Amino acid sequence: MILRWLLPKRLNRSISVDILLFLMIGSVAAFMALPLVFAISNAFKPMDEIFVFPPRFFVRNPTLDNFFDLLHLFNDSWIPFSRYMFNTVFVAVVGTAGHVILASAAAYPLAKHHFPGKQLLFSMVVLSLMFSPHVTAIPNYMTMSWVGLIDNYGALILPAFGFSLGLYLMKQFMDQIPDVLLEAAKIDGATEYRIFWTIVMPMVKPAWLTLILFSFQRLWAANAGAQTFIYSEQLKTMDYAFSQIVQGGIARTGVFAAVTFLMMMVPIGVFILTQSNVMQTMSTSGMKD
Amino acid sequence: MKLSKHSYILLAPFFIIFFLFTVLPVMMSLALSFTNFNMLEFPRWTGWDNYVRLFVKDDVFLIALKNTFLFAAITGPISYLACFIFAWLINELPPKIRAFITLILYAPSIAGSAFMIWQIMFNGDSYGYFNAFLMKWGFITEPILWLQDPKYMLGIVMIVQLWLSLGTAFLAFIAGLQGIDQTLFEAGAMDGIRNRWQELWFITLPSMRPQLMFGAVIQLTTSFAVAEVSISLTGFPSTDYAAHTIVTHLMDFGTIRFEMGYASAIATVLFGLMIGMNLVTQRLLKKVGE
Known part of the structure; x- marks a missing residue:
């Protein structure tokens, strides 16, 4: 049981509330991480991927072009x-x-x-x-x-x-x-x-x-x-x-x-x-x- | 007495700089707030004029004051609770996972200008991620000007401010929770504590009161100082001053209009507000678990 490994049995804890709270951390962690993942992924996107509609979350063909452009x-x-x-x-x-x-x-x-x-x-x-x-x-x-x-x-x-x-x-x-x-x-x-x-x-x-x-x-x-x-x-x-x-x-x-x-x-x-x-x-x- | 000499020598370098750039400016600001000063002529004493103008004639300041209080009243408590709740939740995870989640939650607060990514997410054209998402799923047909429409601006700045808020206080809470003596919980169970909520109120919170007080200072001070996020996302000044705060008002008079006396009065009001709220909060927190 992966869950039991994550949350070892302890004093005064019930597994159902554990799961609920765990889901809560998960969703907040996603909210916190999302913009950062965007920021990282964008840095490696080539021009055509940056302006694609609708915008894509992850980069398909990572490139360092943006960093070279920055220097130029x-x-x-x-x-x-x-x-x-x-x-x-x-x-x-x-x-x-x-x-x-x-x-x-x-x-x-x-x-x-x-x-x-x-x-x-x-x-x-x-x-x-x-x-x-x-x-x-x-x-x-x-x-x-x-x-x-x-x-x-x-x-x-x-x-x-x-x-x-x-x-x-x-x-x-x-x-x-x-x-x-x-x-x-x-x-x-x-x-x-x-x-x-x-x-x-x-x-x-x-x-x-x-x-x-x-x-x-x-x-x-x-x-x-x-x-x-x-x-x-x-x-x-x-x-x-x-x-x-x-x-x-x-x-x-x-x-x-x-x-x-x-x-x-x-x-x-x-x-x-x-x-x-x-x-x-x-x-x-x-x-x- | 001989020992004291060495103490003062060790203290001197830091405190000279601290006095020069922190203590002295506060006093100068207080003194200048009673003058009319434009950086060119010598300050002219005007008594309470600046303060009267602030609270009676300056409608924009009243908007700024209202917005600042809204920020402080909403992002302050929410961010403080969030810092504690998440610290408390991840406290029971295995150390490696705890360290990883700490990193994810803490990262935004130290990522510097990375919050500018929110500007792309809330961009007013159809390339903005939120507009694109909402249009794709048919919630809206026209892109929304998130950052120019006074209806949304304050809320968005608050969201970004919350995103940035799991900072120093959050780390202090995690460390505080880790430092609680585990035998207290066993003793508590013997004394009839039945669930995690009782445990939280009767054992955990009182045991980490010092961290709670430290965290309160950090979160409160930040929540009264909203400016950079507002300026970067909604512009300066923002549409209808909808995201204008005391600090942006201060910047307006201090760095654009060069009315230094008036700006100093704004700074003094801000100073009084921050110190006052902090001292009240400290007094309240002393009551936790009593």
Whole structure:
């Protein structure tokens, strides 16, 4: 019985309700997956299949034409698509690396030290989870121009360092490191920085993999807000190229599918690689009263 | 005291950036909301004028406010419940299958601009997948302008928003459920718990209250911040402002009309709304299983 293997007999469970609930997950999973399957299948459809009526779900003759078109499309403009892609990768990698290091460094004293202002700082971080970055967009523009970050990679990278959800998750995860371990190292004469780097950091690997996923995914998708800080064409990121393609209308449907594929598969790939570590981190994500 | 010095050194880099790009902007926004500011001249103090204009004269803002509350009241609770229910359902599956279904359900929320595929699905001509499907089966004879007709726009943005909503909170719930001590269930059965629903209410929910509170913050904040989906699918501004929200209103004044004082007042209202709703929800969730 495949069903029994899927749903082993347990306390307080009836098989009929099990089947019903199972069908429910199945249909929702289909609803969730359908658009993604469309997106993937479209990326490999040749032109004639994209415009066939009625539209077909799966691709018949898969081709990489759309991806080549994507490269050619930007040949005529003075910025090649590879440049937008490089910008996105650069911003995502540098922003994520800095975020993981700074957030971990700040999370360590918040989790394990006692000092004046600790509660206040952490409450501010929690409070900052309660509003979206849209609230700060306009003043941020002014701050950026004072600091001279307008039209600079820094405008995209620096704010990403201070992404508060990452600090929150890291601090919650560090809370569970046993104090005795840190005490022992201190008695052996290790400095705080040494303890942080050689004892704490290796222990919180699941947490920084999670921070990598969240930060990378945010920067990879870099939504419209980021576009207001960058004027130079050669510094713009892939999502900008994407919005240009969308404006190209129906003729660009194939290229659009190819970019969508690129934009979605990378974060999903990162999630597949980090999934079990992310789940470990999320188990400590709870808010204590 | 010597230890504190090291603490502050470790904290400094992150918190300098956090203050510069999160705390300071909130305060600036509050201050600017009482001024008239166009980025060129020095801000001029105008008192409550911006707020009066917002709530009394600006009809579009009232539409935006209504739409935002509709989004928050519908997608907020539904997405929150969905996150929990699906986490709870897949919790009992074997680990490999659980990981796979988690991936499928979570993928849309991290797939970036992939939600634009919905634009093709709801395209207004007969090549749009929904129109093609409905026409093929004879439900309609003429294609429907899904994304331009105010009748459908809000609903479609809500569907897409829900599609995107099994995110961080969903993962937190799965992890929270996994972390519940299994002996609690056995003890519960001894104490007279007879079915899964009693088990859910008396054991499961109280055991994962911290995750429930974290998830609520994430879902609530997202449900008040609908903008990108609305702009990408229905345009900016949308027909008759039917999918206009506080955030799109903010973008309109902040990045197009450059009325920064007025935009700051919108941002401040949004800030107050999000924080207020979050704090109320936190208070309510503390009562779960009491």
